[in-house]
Amino acid sequence: MVASSKDFSSDKHGWAELLEPRPMGQKLQGDHKAPWVVIGAGFTGLACARRLAELHQDDEILLLDARLLGQGASGRNAGFAINTSQFPGAYEIAKIPEYKRLNRINTAGVDLLRAQVLAHSIDCQWDEDGLYYGAADRHSMEQRDHFLRYLEIMEVKHTALNQTELNEKLGTNLYQTGVFVPEGVLVQPASLVYGLADSLPKNVKVFEQSAVLKIHQGSRIKLDLEQATITADKVIIATNFEAGKIGFLKRYLIGSTLAGSFTRVLTKDELASLGSLSHWGVLSLHGGGATVRLTNDGRLMLRNTAEYNGGALLSASQMVERRIVHRENFERRFPQLVDVPFEFSWSGVEGISRNGTNFFGKQSENIYLAGGYNGSGVSKGTAFGACLAEYASGGQSQLITDCLASEPGTWMPPRPILDIGAAYTVRSRFKEVGLDR
Numbered sequence: 001m002v003a004s005s006k007d008f009s010s011d012k013h014g015w016a017e018l019l020e021p022r023p024m025g026q027k028l029q030g031d032h033k034a035p036w037v038v039i040g041a042g043f044t045g046l047a048c049a050r051r052l053a054e055l056h057q058d059d060e061i062l063l064l065d066a067r068l069l070g071q072g073a074s075g076r077n078a079g080f081a082i083n084t085s086q087f088p089g090a091y092e093i094a095k096i097p098e099y100k101r102l103n104r105i106n107t108a109g110v111d112l113l114r115a116q117v118l119a120h121s122i123d124c125q126w127d128e129d130g131l132y133y134g135a136a137d138r139h140s141m142e143q144r145d146h147f148l149r150y151l152e153i154m155e156v157k158h159t160a161l162n163q164t165e166l167n168e169k170l171g172t173n174l175y176q177t178g179v180f181v182p183e184g185v186l187v188q189p190a191s192l193v194y195g196l197a198d199s200l201p202k203n204v205k206v207f208e209q210s211a212v213l214k215i216h217q218g219s220r221i222k223l224d225l226e227q228a229t230i231t232a233d234k235v236i237i238a239t240n241f242e243a244g245k246i247g248f249l250k251r252y253l254i255g256s257t258l259a260g261s262f263t264r265v266l267t268k269d270e271l272a273s274l275g276s277l278s279h280w281g282v283l284s285l286h287g288g289g290a291t292v293r294l295t296n297d298g299r300l301m302l303r304n305t306a307e308y309n310g311g312a313l314l315s316a317s318q319m320v321e322r323r324i325v326h327r328e329n330f331e332r333r334f335p336q337l338v339d340v341p342f343e344f345s346w347s348g349v350e351g352i353s354r355n356g357t358n359f360f361g362k363q364s365e366n367i368y369l370a371g372g373y374n375g376s377g378v379s380k381g382t383a384f385g386a387c388l389a390e391y392a393s394g395g396q397s398q399l400i401t402d403c404l405a406s407e408p409g410t411w412m413p414p415r416p417i418l419d420i421g422a423a424y425t426v427r428s429r430f431k432e433v434g435l436d437r
């Protein structure tokens with residue numbers, strides 16, 4: 001299977017564009033040999049390269065990304081690094097070990113991120129003031145009851161909130177009921193990616209716009225890039241849903257395209273028309289509902305569309321249409337701010353599997369892979385990435401056992417049936433979303 005560098009397109013509409021422009025990174029050229037190559041510089045690849053560098057201090061680790069840093073899902077997500085996963089439906093006693101396993105992985109990821117942010121003073125609006133979960137419609141109100149029971153049994157600290165309390169904090173009357181969970185982090189995702197990349201140990205060499213186009217498997221692995229080749233002892237694939245482009249998990253992992261919009265920075269009066277909190281993040285208790293934030297720099301953000309778009313970002317014309325959906329639901333939440341325009345809209349592609357599982361482990365001799373976090377990969381991707389470095393280095397730990405315990409992925413049919421099935425899978429997330437959208 002041979003990819004082309006055109007298969008890794010991007011646009012200039014991510015959270016990176018809210019930051020100061022960054023100098024263009026180096027592109028890999030020529031023929032190279034390396035003991036370790038990590039493909040993909042999102043949270044998974046960054047954590048993996050860092051851990052490999054710590055474990056093999058005399059080895060050079062090559063970290064390659066097809067795009068500019070911060071242009072993958074890791075720089076385009078909503079910025080929630082969660083400790084506690086949310087599951088649709090009623091709490092199931094039989095699933096306690098599985099809930100605990102996932103939450104151990106999430107928590108390890110948050111701990112790893114926090115350690116790096118503190119050690120390197122990464123300026124990424126890191127905010128540990130907790131997360132809100134909101135329910136605006138009948139279906140999500142039922143989900144709230146399930147979520148509360150789950151939090152109680154899992155002994156996760158939380159506070160149930162009513163409409164008045166939510167309105168007082170967030171400045172919207174839309175949510176009928178909700179929950180506050182004090183653990184969990186909000187970040188500016190692109191600046192976190194930049195900070196993690198800039199603080200990597202010296203034996204990690206980062207190359208941008210350096211897509212791996214083909215992997216030749218064997219006792220030593222050969223990688224073809226547009227202007228380079230690498231002969232590697234061990235290769236880590238941290239490419240999220242794009243693993244299929246270089247011949248891995250093609251029938252198991254697809255890309256779902258999400259999109260949202262930001263307002264401009266709100267004025268003092270506009271901020272005063274909101275609630276008592278200066279920044280916050282709300283996840284919907286409906287799996288297909290909106291994610292909404294008031295960012296630390298005073299913008300409102302709403303992300304509420306998700307679709308199967310063949311694993312691509314939205315085109316400019318698609319974005320114009322989705323922006324109408326963002327706008328309508330923004331104004332329903334914040335009628336006091338109908339005059340505040342959106343300044344910016346963006347899309348991103350997350351890796352999803354049919355059965356909601358994640359992928360971790362050995363793919364073939366000396367090739368390892370982690371990815372596919374179904375919309376929740378900031379903390380999980382970080383933990384999977386660091387753990388994969390240890391696993392590929394022969395390590396053993398409870399966390400590696402946890403990562404290896406992900407259920408096998410479910411096979412997906414080839415195109416065009418895949419397109420229909422994938423579109424259906426993504427659309428079914430919106431069933432009964434109602435006012436939560």
Ligand SMILES: Cc1cc2nc3c(=O)[nH]c(=O)nc-3n(C[C@H](O)[C@H](O)[C@H](O)COP(=O)(O)OP(=O)(O)OC[C@H]3O[C@@H](n4cnc5c(N)ncnc54)[C@H](O)[C@@H]3O)c2cc1C
Pocket residue numbers: 003008039040041042043044045064065066067071072073074075076077078079080081082210211212213238239240241242243245246258259303347348349350351370371372373374375376377378379380381
């Ligand atoms: C809009 C949106 C909102 C989201 N919100 C949240 C959230 O709030 N919280 C949360 O936990 N998760 C969220 N997610 C999911 C989360 O962003 C992802 O799960 C996570 O970023 C995955 O990290 P990763 O490193 O595995 O993949 P990515 O960040 O996608 O990184 C993979 C990298 O590999 C590179 N690549 C691919 N193929 C090649 C190749 N052949 N050669 C070289 N490089 C290659 C890509 O350019 C990319 O940069 C969201 C996702 C989206 C799209």
